[in-house]
Amino acid sequence: MSLPATLAEIVDDFGAVSDADKVTMLLEFSRELPDLPDHLREEAMEPVPECQSPVFVSVDASDPGAVRLHFSAPPEAPTTRGFASILQQGLDGVPADDILAVPADFYHDLGLGSAVSPLRLRGMAGMLARIKNQVRTQTGADPGASPTPA
Structure with a gap:
């Protein structure tokens, strides 16, 4: 996987913690989302x-070498x-090509499938899809092209 x-x-x-600790980590991340x-x-x-709650994303790919994300x-x-x-901590400041290379289903590797409903996981997939669409639009990347490996 390319992350x-x-x-x-x-x-x-x-991946290194139990299911109960995964939920605790997710809650810790929720408190770290910047204003x-x-x-x-x-x-x-x-x-x-795709999210059950009102979520908004802003993508600034004016510098394709360091895409800025806000939620x-x-x-x-x-x-x-x-x-x-x-997503903000993992992708903010990352080059556009690297964001486009993130597999759409990478969130499965977080191991939250047994702790979080599939509907909620679909929301994370929706966030990533919107980020990628904005990166493609702003950088003129070909939506059908595979990103070049680094």
Whole structure:
């Protein structure tokens, strides 16, 4: 699997703990989701309708060598915030090609399938899909092309 180093480390951390500890880690990630910068407003961000909670994502790929990601997710949705935080911590500042190379189903390797409903996991897949679509749109990447290996 091709994952950026920080995201791979997060996946490894989840793989090293029990199911109960995975849930605890997800909740810790939810508390680490950064606040939106002052210049961003939810109304200007892309909604992620695959999520059960109102989640919004902002992708800035103006520098394809370091894509910036921001999320808005309500505090009363810790699972969703945790997923957003994992993606934010694992992909923020990563080159566009590396983001496009992340497998759509990488979240299975977090091992949360027994602790989180498939519907919630679908929300994380939706977040990643929207990030990739925005990266492709902003960088002019060919949606059918395979990313080049680093």
